[in-house]
Amino acid sequence: MTDMILSSAPAGPNPRLHAALAKARRRIVATAWVLASLSLFVGIWELAWWQKWANPLLLPPPHIFLTNLPDQFRFFDPTGARAGALNAGGSIWSVLGVIGWSSLRVFVGLVLGFAISLVVGLAIRYFEIFGKLVLPLVTMLAPISPVAWLPVAVFFFGIGNPPAIFLVFIAVFFIMVLATLAQVDAVPKHYIQLARVMGASKRQIYLRVILPAILPGLFVTLRMNLFAAWMVVLIAEAVGVGSGLGQVTMMARNTFNASLVFFTMTLIGLTGFAFDQTLGLIQRKVLWWVGPSTVKGA
């Protein structure tokens, strides 16, 4: 409704300024909706506390777990080392450090997962024998939960960043290989026929037609699997790494610190939201063309 009013408004003397204003207004409206969505949730929670429906020890409302910040900050160790001791942390920087470590693990795992799954997926279709050998394996490994890989990750990589990155990689890799295949098979037939008529070799068809045709769709798949990656990194951190947001959550659980649990959950939610928005931005700016099997916008 708002959009309709904005776009039908007559352009002023400076159409460029007008367009910029309209864009800013759209952004503000979008942000307002995000805030409204959040407020509704927080409001119900606070109401439950106020009406004494919920035990504040188990379910502390946001105004409690977001106000005793210095208390919370003490549990965050910025070095990425095994935390738990209360001496290392204590400032906003230590919180950002912990978020940074978790984000880095997700980011590296996603980049590796995306790149390698793309190469493997294309190779499965490009080299027939490779495809016949590898595809059944990928299909069998795909349904195994990343959590089941946790011991494997620890056997192989010990404690630290590598097992967490490995788990994120596993969480996206097999799904992304299968998604790559689905995307390759969905490339419009006419694109390939046209390239063949123009004299393109198989290699050129893969690099110059199939690859750009599938990238936007794959990126959408990656964005959907981002949340799975976040879930997995928390488990890895809680069990196999010993640092990061997952570790803080686990420690909060062990020490029965509900405030800290919800505070960390808030941080995870916000960080995941920021990741999703960033990927959305990349998608719009870099991969503007829309793949055959993807939805426009988002």
Place this chain on the structure above:
Amino acid sequence: MALGLSITNLTKVWNADGPAPVPAVNSLSLNVARGEFVVLLGPSGCGKSSLLYIAAGLEQATSGTITFDGLAITEPAPERSLIFQEAALFPWLSVRDNVGFGLSIRGGQPQERAERVDALMKRVGLGGIGDRRPEQLSGGMRQRVALARALAMNPELLLMDEPFAALDIQTRARMQEHLLEIWKSSGASVMLVTHSIDEALALADRIVVFTARPGQIKAELHIDAPRPRDLRSPEMIELGRECEALLAEEVTKAFAEQELL
């Protein structure tokens, strides 16, 4: 040796080795001379598109021979260019890069390529829109870009699969005029598939009417009238009626066959 496209006793059966083979074209012979404009007219699914794909080298005939300038067609080649009903422009490339796609596959000097692309875009009447994206163009403009992309390869045979079917009727008429101009100046042969009788009358040197599946040639009509043609002239109306009668028989047959299924 026959110049141009020469098709002799060509048969195409889809899924020939499978449990339910579908005959598409049955023992068909047809020649398209250098510089000739031939329109294939027939009911849907009569195998005319199959014939086009075989001529492009994208599909193989089940039996029979097909040659271009005396050489057997076994694979696609830039000299035999194909244009689809939807322009099939690559959405990730600008209009200019779409037109230049075939040239860049072929290689050569980027400078020369850019000049050639500019010249082609002017030729199809799209001089100023090289930097736009395909999605920003109208259907008619997209089809002109597809035409420019095909022309870039200096085709000797243009194969067109209902190229204007998705356009509105006014745009369609303009595109037909445009195609005729380009056809005359390029000297290429054209084999165009349509099921619009008016389109066939406006464009063709020769209309080849197909039977229902499996496709065979039912009739050939030569049109000598100079272009642009007045489709309301008595001569054209008479030809149109003739085509309509021929087609109607085949459509009735196709329907009867479908009812048996």
